[in-house]
Amino acid sequence: MLNYFQSLGASSLSVLERLGRGSIFFANILLSIPSVLIRPRLLFSQMYSVGVLSFSLIVISGLFVGMVLALQGFYTLSDFGAEGMLGVMVAASLVRELGPVVAALLFAGRAGSALTAEIGLMKATEQLSGMEMMAVDPVARIVTPRFLAGLISMPILATIFSAIGIIGGYFIGVGLLGIDEGGYWSQMQAKIDFNMDIINGLIKSVVFGWVVTWIAVFEGYDAIPTSDGVSRATTRTVVHSAFAILALDFILTALMFGDI
């Protein structure tokens, strides 16, 4: 029994310690943001590998999620003769929830894991240490551009995901199931609120972008510099990001839409 408490205490302490180190690391990232902003080239090249290279994954997934939403929604709505609301249902689900959440989960798997592996391997091959000895701060040179690229890319990717999903829903709803095209768009236009739906969805994706990229760069930087250590860190990035996204989604949803 005593052992149980002891190990519980030890693991809580190590979680707190990691959280503390992660926060200090995040503070260092914030402090080095000005040095990245004067060299935007570093940021642009990272936006390409973090954002642009995730584009096709986001487009294809968004299309399928929108199509499935339209199929599932149609059968439920048509029971009530409300299939004209399909556009609203697809758009609201995507913009408020599925766009930010699914795009962030995909982003964690595609870009987050790559960031952790890249930074972890740079650490394992002494590239980060080498940079320090060349008087180049690896946080400012390597980590911060990647963090900012993730933070900026995530809302853009989530927006693209939702937009493509709505088009996917259109193909199925209007093209396959034969609902009225004008109704699909006009109902959506009438019911989707800019502040309530679109801005709140964007806020979610910014928060998810922040948490996923923070976890990814910290796990890479903090990885044990061996092949096993980097592989564990990469796994942790995906698992912790998924937990963080879903938990934060619940909290944000409760705050944004809880009083409706």
Add this chain to the structure above:
Amino acid sequence: MNDLTDDSTLIKVRDVHFSRGNKLIFDGVDMDIQRGKVTAIMGPSGTGKTTLLKLIGGQLRPSKGSVEIDGSNIHNIRHKELYQLRKKMGMLFQSGALLTDITVFDNVAFPLREHTNLPESMIRSLVLMKLQAVGLRGAFNLMPSELSGGMARRVALARAISLDPMMIMYDEPFTGQDPISMGVLVQLIRLLNDALSLTSIVVSHDVRETCAIADFVYLVSDGKVVGSGTPEELAESESEWAQQFLLGMPDGPVPFHYSAQPYVQDLIEH
């Protein structure tokens, strides 16, 4: 222990203690590194020679003691000053530590582009000069993955001298090299030291190669300096430890067997 405190000493390591977890790595190390000389730090694997370089470079902090470089205590200065000082220090890592996503040329140009505002034409000339010095001007366009181990180390050496440092630290430069690239590196370390008026610290356990170019040698074992002197003095030293290490004898002050309970007891116990 020579305790020179005049200007000829570039680095003063005083009573440095360092532990990793519960393992004591250094238990009071004192060293003086003379300007313009090649100083070797030798000892068996696992004695923390690389750790010592990291302590000198300010990447690790000793639990006690101090490291003074060119008059400033490297662990007491501000972050900015430390980075200023590091611009004058080159370090050659065992793996080369080249940035793998850019070419040889860009690797050597990296410190110049980070720390100077020189025009690209001048950077090109400087990089080609440094690459010429290590014999790899023709390889400027290759990626690090296309280099052999010896070539990677020479490129890293060109990068380490790109800002014309006052000192350079070599971490196990000869490990895993074929005889030709080993010979090239041995010669380069001495040549560059003399031609560029550098101060070199070579951490190694390759006795023959290191003694051939070192002006002064420190032998480190069990967290302490166990011998020091010129290679000739050490060769003639009567210290059992120096003899064991320099002649590569399997047993001696550094025992062949890792510490364990008595053999017989281990065998009959189960």
